[in-house]
Amino acid sequence: MKKITYRFSHSSTDYYFDHRVADLRSIVDKKNAVIITDEHVFGLHHSRFRGWNIIVLKAGEEYKIQATVDSIVEQLIALGADRDTVLIGVGGGVVTDLTGYVASIYMRGLRFGFLPASLLAAVDASIGGKNGIDVDVYKNMVGTIRQPSFILHDAGFLDTLPPEEWKNGFAEIIKHAAILDARMFKELEENSISSYQKNTAAISALIKRNVLLKTKLVQQDEFEKGNRKLLNFGHTLGHALENQYELSHGQAISIGMGFACFLSKKKNGFSDGKRVVALLEQYGLPAYASFDKRKVFEVLKMDKKRVRREVSYVLLERIGKAVVHPVGLTEVKKILDQF
Amino acid sequence: MKKITYRFSHSSTDYYFDHRVADLRSIVDKKNAVIITDEHVFGLHHSRFRGWNIIVLKAGEEYKIQATVDSIVEQLIALGADRDTVLIGVGGGVVTDLTGYVASIYMRGLRFGFLPASLLAAVDASIGGKNGIDVDVYKNMVGTIRQPSFILHDAGFLDTLPPEEWKNGFAEIIKHAAILDARMFKELEENSISSYQKNTAAISALIKRNVLLKTKLVQQDEFEKGNRKLLNFGHTLGHALENQYELSHGQAISIGMGFACFLSKKKNGFSDGKRVVALLEQYGLPAYASFDKRKVFEVLKMDKKRVRREVSYVLLERIGKAVVHPVGLTEVKKILDQF
Numbered sequence: 001m002k003k004i005t006y007r008f009s010h011s012s013t014d015y016y017f018d019h020r021v022a023d024l025r026s027i028v029d030k031k032n033a034v035i036i037t038d039e040h041v042f043g044l045h046h047s048r049f050r051g052w053n054i055i056v057l058k059a060g061e062e063y064k065i066q067a068t069v070d071s072i073v074e075q076l077i078a079l080g081a082d083r084d085t086v087l088i089g090v091g092g093g094v095v096t097d098l099t100g101y102v103a104s105i106y107m108r109g110l111r112f113g114f115l116p117a118s119l120l121a122a123v124d125a126s127i128g129g130k131n132g133i134d135v136d137v138y139k140n141m142v143g144t145i146r147q148p149s150f151i152l153h154d155a156g157f158l159d160t161l162p163p164e165e166w167k168n169g170f171a172e173i174i175k176h177a178a179i180l181d182a183r184m185f186k187e188l189e190e191n192s193i194s195s196y197q198k199n200t201a202a203i204s205a206l207i208k209r210n211v212l213l214k215t216k217l218v219q220q221d222e223f224e225k226g227n228r229k230l231l232n233f234g235h236t237l238g239h240a241l242e243n244q245y246e247l248s249h250g251q252a253i254s255i256g257m258g259f260a261c262f263l264s265k266k267k268n269g270f271s272d273g274k275r276v277v278a279l280l281e282q283y284g285l286p287a288y289a290s291f292d293k294r295k296v297f298e299v300l301k302m303d304k305k306r307v308r309r310e311v312s313y314v315l316l317e318r319i320g321k322a323v324v325h326p327v328g329l330t331e332v333k334k335i336l337d338q339f
Numbered sequence: 340m341k342k343i344t345y346r347f348s349h350s351s352t353d354y355y356f357d358h359r360v361a362d363l364r365s366i367v368d369k370k371n372a373v374i375i376t377d378e379h380v381f382g383l384h385h386s387r388f389r390g391w392n393i394i395v396l397k398a399g400e401e402y403k404i405q406a407t408v409d410s411i412v413e414q415l416i417a418l419g420a421d422r423d424t425v426l427i428g429v430g431g432g433v434v435t436d437l438t439g440y441v442a443s444i445y446m447r448g449l450r451f452g453f454l455p456a457s458l459l460a461a462v463d464a465s466i467g468g469k470n471g472i473d474v475d476v477y478k479n480m481v482g483t484i485r486q487p488s489f490i491l492h493d494a495g496f497l498d499t500l501p502p503e504e505w506k507n508g509f510a511e512i513i514k515h516a517a518i519l520d521a522r523m524f525k526e527l528e529e530n531s532i533s534s535y536q537k538n539t540a541a542i543s544a545l546i547k548r549n550v551l552l553k554t555k556l557v558q559q560d561e562f563e564k565g566n567r568k569l570l571n572f573g574h575t576l577g578h579a580l581e582n583q584y585e586l587s588h589g590q591a592i593s594i595g596m597g598f599a600c601f602l603s604k605k606k607n608g609f610s611d612g613k614r615v616v617a618l619l620e621q622y623g624l625p626a627y628a629s630f631d632k633r634k635v636f637e638v639l640k641m642d643k644k645r646v647r648r649e650v651s652y653v654l655l656e657r658i659g660k661a662v663v664h665p666v667g668l669t670e671v672k673k674i675l676d677q678f
Contacts, residue, residue: 009349010348010349066405066409070405073474073480073481074474077474077475077477077480077641080640080641082643082645082646082647083643083646084646084647104483105444105471105481105482105483106480106481107480107481107643108469108471108479108482108483108484108643109483109484109562130447132444132447135412135413135416136416138416140447141412141416141445141446142412142444142445142446143444143447144443144444144447144448144483145447145448223448301419302416302419304421304422304446304447306421307421307422307423308421308423
C-alpha cells in the first residue's frame with residue numbers, strides 16, 4: 001500500500017496506488033461521504049459499497065450533460081449534503097468528470113476523490129482536475145479545473161473491464177507514449193492488450209507510469225497555458241467526431257491521432273506516422289474513418305484550444321516529442337479535405 | 340479617475356472608482372468582449388453600449404437559475420466566444436452572479452468584469468467573487484468563488500435607480516455598519532436615503548467605504564473559513580425567506596437582521612437591537628414579518644453555513660462587532676418560534 005502526495009497550484013492530491021476499495025473507510029468518514037457511480041459499475045460492484053450513501057447514474061457519455069448535474073444536485077439536497085460532505089466518483093471518465101464538476105459547484109465547492117474503475121479513468125480522466133459536461137455536440141464545453149483530494153487505485157476493477165474499455169484506455173496510453181515517452185512507445189510495440197491482461201505486475205506498472213507522466217505535466221502547467229496542451233494530441237479532431245458519430249472516446253481520439261500525424265507530416269516533416277498508425281491498430285483502434293468533413297469542421301471550429309481564427313494544434317516532431325503549433329482554421333480545413 | 344488593484348489568493352481585481360462606461364474601451368478589447376445585462380438595464384442604458392456584443396437577460400431573481408445559464412452558454416457558442424473572450428456583467432446582483440458563474444464554467448473559465456448598475460451590486464454583489472444560481476427555493480446553492488478581473492463604478496447608473504433598489508442597497512450598507520463599523524452606523528443614523536440622493540459626494544464616499552470594508556474582509560478570508568462569514572449577518576433566515584415569499588433581497592435580510600438581533604440578545608446579551616431595528620426602518624426596511632415558521636425552518640436547515648446539526652450563526656456583540664456562533668438547529672427552531 002503506497003500513498004504519494006502531489007502538490008498542485010492551490011491544493012494537493014493523495015494518490016493511493018495498489019489499494020483496495022475497503023481502504024476507503026480510513027480515508028473518508030463514511031457518514032459525510034456520498035459515492036457517485038453509474039448503473040454499470042454499481043451492477044458489478046455494489047456489494048463493495050454496502051452501507052455508503054450512493055447516487056447511481058445512467059451509464060454512458062450521452063449522460064455527461066446538465067440534466068445529470070441537475071439530478072445529482074437534487075439528490076445531494078435530499079441527502080442533506082453540506083460543506084463537509086465529500087463526493088467520491090467511482091467509475092470511468094464520465095463519472096469522474098461529473099463528480100468533479102458537481103463537487104466544484106455544489107455550495108460553491110466540496111472536497112472530492114476518485115476510484116477510477118476503468119483503464120482510461122485510471123491513466124487519464126481521474127488526473128489533473130479537469131472536469132465538465134458536454135453541451136450539444138461540444139465536448140466538455142462547460143466545466144472547471146479543480147483537483148481531487150485523493151485518487152485510489154484498486155486493480156480489482158480491471159477484472160470486470162469489457163474489451164472495448166481496454167482499447168479506450170490504451171488509446172490514451174499510446175497518446176502519452178507518442179507525445180512524451182519513446183521508451184514506453186517501444187514497450188507498447190512489443191506487447192499487446194492480451195499480454196498486459198495476463199500480467200498484473202506489467203499493467204500495474206504501466207498504469208503508474210502513465211499516471212506519473214500526466215501528473216508531472218499538470219503540475220508544471222495546471223491551467224493549460226503551455227505544455228499541458230500536449231495532452232490534447234488527437235483530441236481536436238477527436239472531440240469534433242466523438243459526439244457527432246457514435247464513437248467511443250478511444251476510437252475518436254485514435255482517428256484524431258491519425259489525422260494529427262498526417263498534419264505533422266505536412267507541417268513538421270514528421271516521418272514516423274506509420275509507426276503510430278500501426279501501434280493504434282495493434283491495440284484494436286482505428287486510425288482513419290470516413291466522415292462528413294464539412295459537418296465535423298463546423299464543430300472543430302469551436303475547439304477550446306481555438307483563439308479566434310487559429311487552433312493550437314498538437315503535432316509530433318518525432319515519437320516521444322510533441323509541440324503545440326498554431327494552425328489557421330482555413331489550413332486545417334484544407335488538410336482535412338486531403339485526409 | 341482612480342484605479343486600485345487588490346490582490347486575492349489566486350488573482351487580482353482592478354477597482355475603477357468614479358469612472359464612466361465609456362472608459363470600458365480602454366480596459367477590454369471590444370472585439371473580444373461580451374456584455375451580459377438584463378432587459379431593465381438595457382432599456383435604460385442601451386445607447387451607452389452601442390457596438391458591443393450584448394446578451395440581454397430577463398430581469399429578476401426568479402431568473403437566477405440554471406435555465407438562464409444554459410441560455411447564456413448557447414448564446415456564447417453562437418457568438419463564437421473562445422478562451423480569450425471577456426464577459427462583462429452590467430447590472431444588479433442577479434446579473435453579476437450569473438456573469439461570474441458562467442465565466443467560471445464556460446470552457447473551464449473566462450476572464451470577467453462588472454459594471455454594478457445598482458447600489459446593492461456596487462457595495463456588495465460585485466465584490467468578493469462569490470457567484471451562483473438558486474436551486475428551487477435554495478439561494479445560491481450552486482456556484483463558485485472566483486474573482487472578477489475588474490469592477491468599474493459609474494455613478495450615472497444611480498440616477499435611474501428605482502426607490503426599492505435604494506432600500507436594497509442600504510440593507511447591505513446597514514449590515515456592514517452593524518457588523519464592522521460603529522462610526523458608519525452613526526453616520527447612517529444621522530442621514531437618510533433622500534439626504535444621500537441629494538449629495539453625490541456623500542453617496543460616492545459611502546459606496547467606496549463599503550467596497551473597501553467588504554474587500555478587506557474577503558482578502559483576509561476569500562474561501563470563507565473564518566471572518567468572511569460575518570458578511571452573512573441576516574442572511575441565514577433572510578435566504579430562507581427570500582425565495583419562499585415575494586420579498587426583495589433587502590427586505591429578506593432586514594427581517595433576517597431583526598431576528599439575528601433577537602437571537603444575539605438571547606445568546607450574547609446584545610442590548611442594542613432597538614437601534615438596529617430603528618435604523619432599518621429609517622431606510623424603509625422591515626425588521627419583522629409574519630411567516631410560516633415551520634416551512635421557513637425547513638429551508639433554513641439547508642443553509643450553506645450549516646454543518647450537520649449546527650448553523651454558524653452571525654450574532655452581534657455590540658454595534659460594529661459581530662461574531663460567528665454555532666447554534667444547534669433545535670435551538671434556532673425554538674427561538675424562531677418565539678420571534
